[in-house]
Amino acid sequence: MRIFVCVKAVPDTAARIKVKDGASIDPSGVKFVLGPYDARAVAKAISLKEAAGDGAEVIAISAGGTKGERDAKKRIKDALALGADRGILIPDEASENRDPLEVAKALAAAIKAEGEHSLVLLGRTAVDDQAMSVGPMLGALLGAPCVTDAVGLEVADGKATVTRAAEGRQQTVELTLPAVVSGQRDLAEEKYPKLKEILKAGKKKIATFEHTWGDSGYTVTALEPPPEPVAGKIVGEGPDAVPELFNLLQNEAKKLSF
């Protein structure tokens, strides 16, 4: 069984983000990491591989920069250190505002070029672009069924059974293989790289898949800092302020009624 895991280099969620020249963020001082949801997808892929026994292979694939801070190769190495067998890098020096559909097309092309693929896993979203799109787009492009927000995944007899954390409810969905599954945090326990795996990772192969980037129509025309928050009202101190708070919520903001 071949499991592909798509990973992305993203700023750490605690990073201070500053917009520079109205078009991109200032990467200096920003720590880039393996996307937190991607990391859970990698952990799940490894545990599926371990359960499957011999012959199962986990391939980490990433589209992104190869110079400077947004280093996709480093994130593939993170996945290799968690136990992935080999990696595929799709160079994209203009990855910052790349159209998610273009990313999905590149990933689909690289996966198709590899031939057999049973399962494609990835995080539910990248914490920088937050579009939650690449997973479902990849399913459409590969002609594979797809479920997002997975908190459980089992593979047996040519089928994937996914538990999806939908809004207000949980769904169980059966997919024929090959299938695409995007993972929520609870898809797998957080995995920490062991020294043995980190050392092995240095010897694992990362191939390069050259891709000609196109234009699917999604264009970022500007990047702006968030709007200045309008100063609110400190109603008062301690419990004595409560009646006035309720008064404002009912009569000024009109957000509460009894």
Added chain:
Amino acid sequence: MASKVLVITEVRGGKVKKGALECLAEASRQKDALGGGDVTALVIGGPSAAGVAAELGAQGADRVLTATADWLDHYNGDAYAKIAVNAIKQESPEVVLVAATLDGKDLAPRIAAHLDVGYAADVTGMTVDGGKLLLTRPVYAGKAYAKVSLTKSPQIASPRPNTFALLEGGGAAGAASELAVDFSAADVGATVTGEAAASADKADLTEASIIVSGGRGMKGPENFSMLEEFADLIGATVGASRAVVDAGWRPHSDQVGQTGKTVSPNLYFAVGISGAIQHLAGMSTSKCIVAINKDSDAPIFKVADYGIVGDLFEVMPKMIEHAKSLKG
């Protein structure tokens, strides 16, 4: 020919999602700017989804297309996408809107990929210029905002719930027609074999009109009973910051924030929550934010509309007592 707008309107339990009604209302308001064509609502679901034409008409739908089958009662992304793509090929809209609920954000990108067009997810602002959408969407947990345009047709976007207002008056029921569903789950390789409500009595955070969230200042899981009591009195749902979820005091499904849920309620109480940027990412588009915190320098006060600086262990009992007295 006049350009049309198609709004894919999510229905659950026989009721149209509010975010979907908001998209219809906005499409109706922007009708002329978008080219003057019909606003069409597309409903996909089980038999209980069939009876909503009047509700859609009231928010501006000129026409309603319905595709229903028993097996579509539970959301199935692969199946819903196939139906939507066929409807779009039939209708040729210039603009397609899908409210950015979790299912909406699952569905819209599939449609975009099938049609080979770009898609703007989780839109918090939309203006129209010469028939083209100019969209605003938060990125980096709301630390920046991207301005986006879509240069291919149809332009597909998923607006965040609570971004647009509903229409005041009621319009006529949209003229309804049926779309045949001539395939099965097996044809798309995805079958929903089970669905269970997360909690029978608890409203989902993403659908709640009022949320009361607790943070590290709550000091322990047992103290959340105060928030639950207050929430019951005002018809709210209880949420949590990441810190208390990581501590095991509240389940992950209660978490609001960048790695939790994104919510847009009318009223959000942040109790004992400092206001870290990752938390704000999940609730900053709330219509009204109230902060209760003993630290007057807590960042939450910069985004709150109203605040009480004080010990929540003294303030919350008073909030409960006052709410009880107002309820009578």
